Amino acid sequence: MSSYVFGLSAALLGNIVIGTGQCMQKYGLNRLQREYENTRALHLEGGGGGSHSSTGASSSMYATAVDIRARGASVSQGSGGQGSPAAASPAKRPDGPRPRYTSTAWVCGLLLNYAGELFGNSVALSYLSASAVAPLGIVSVVVSVALASRFLGERITAQQRYGFGVISLGVFCVLLVAPRRSAAADAVQFVEVVAQSGVLRVFAGLYVAQAVLISLIRRGHRSLLMYVLVAAIFGSMNVMASKMLTMFVRLKLAFTGIPNPADVAFYGATGAATARPLVLGLTLPQVLAAACMALSVVGQESFRQQALGRYSAMEFQPVFFATYNVVATLTGLLLFRELDGLAHAAVFFSVFALGIGMVVYGSRFLQKARAVELPSHIRLHTGHMRPMGHHTKSQ
Incomplete structure (x- = not known):
């Protein structure tokens, strides 16, 4: 029984580390995206004269000291006339965010994923059956969602909390009948x-x-x-x-x-x-x-x-x-x-199918697509919107 508890603990800790790594990777990707949006906004401001795009407005909330200095430099160079270096050789506009492997946070998150697999799940597999370790991978998803809610500003909805409960019950069913030998x-x-x-x-x-x-x-x-x-x-x-x-x-x-x-x-x-x-x-x-x-x-x-x-x-x-x-x-x-006879096999596969079905059903609630909530000063009112290039019948 002590080996079963040790293996279970190793799998749980390993998936907590993996979930933390997944959240760090998401944080790194978010930073790369914000950096790209800021750089793109600077290029639009520098190349478009007095016009400003909605992208620049929406990304200005992410401006840092580095962004402000870069913005000031681009403005000062742009005001230097046609003989300025900026006018002579404008910087190339980025086509997209930098590769993910250039983000320290993303790389650290990837290393945490591998560490959790190697020192958590791999160790657990030497004490437990694969039928007990594999379903515990959902723990990493739950941890990632919880950490994203705490540190990345993602909101956990009532539907997601319901999904957490269903998943927990499904994993408990699998662990209840998983071979412990x-x-x-x-x-x-x-x-x-x-x-x-x-x-x-x-x-x-x-x-x-x-x-x-x-x-x-x-x-x-x-x-x-x-x-x-x-x-x-x-x-x-x-x-x-x-x-x-x-x-x-x-x-x-x-x-x-x-x-x-x-x-x-x-x-x-x-x-x-x-x-x-x-x-x-x-x-x-x-x-x-x-x-x-x-x-x-x-x-x-x-x-x-x-x-x-x-x-x-x-x-x-x-x-x-x-x-x-x-x-x-x-x-x-x-x-x-690892199964002890036909009776154990029949009970195991019946409860295992039920548990996995509950996990799959609950996981759908963790990934419900949510509409993006814009700040109050730039919310769009669909009732006042008209398609461009079209006129109403009254016109």
Whole structure:
């Protein structure tokens, strides 16, 4: 029971760190956008004479000391006549915000995401089943929304609070029936299970499936389901590789008198005695697991961002979360055989489906699109607006 609590705590702390990182990334992106709007407003003021755009008015509220100095410099240069340097060679107008990797806040948030995965979820997977760790990823979303409300000025609505409650109940249902048996309690049993599960065949099959799906996407067969499947399979591969790598490390530290469990699982008892380290004391199976983790993280994030560029978060996130949990749970149970008989399997899958359904339903309320509330002095009154270039019948 203590190992279950420790694993649960590691997963919760890891997802809190990930949620904090996501909020920092959002903060960095907001700053890049404000910087772009300020720079664009300066170019419009400098090039448009006395005319001012609504963009400049709306972005002036974000002006800083640096912006004011830059604005003053552009005005002084513009008043110097045609012989001034500004008139001779005007600065190029930016086409968009700077790349996100140039933001310190965004990079720090990305590092927090990886730290939460490595030291939180990966450690938790060595104590808990993937069916318990994967649904806890929704905690990072809740933390990100809460921090954005506190520090970024985003308002939590009554619908979002309702979503939080539904999500909490769904996660509780999943944790209630998730396998609690610790695979590390019996080192020999875990090694035998991994050795007999055909893990190499499973990963080979997943890589073939990924190659087919990615090829179809590149040929133009783009749909929400295609992006979701690719990102979910990459996520499940990361879960399996993380669980095996952390379990092998834990077993090696706990049972120093036995050969490396990773080598025993892949080479057998005889071949494990002759296996030699390749990189930093890691043998070939451990290096392959680490490489698979890195590739899976990069692949999942890449296709997730591509999907979010084509579809709204409202469309993508609930479908991705449900698909990822189903794929990760099924592959984890297939490889590590953590269910105790048909009765346990029937109860688990019934409650698991109910819990994931509640999480998906609740997550839709976290991402409700909200209308932008403009300051009172620039609010638009639709009743007084007429389309440009058109006249009413009375005219």
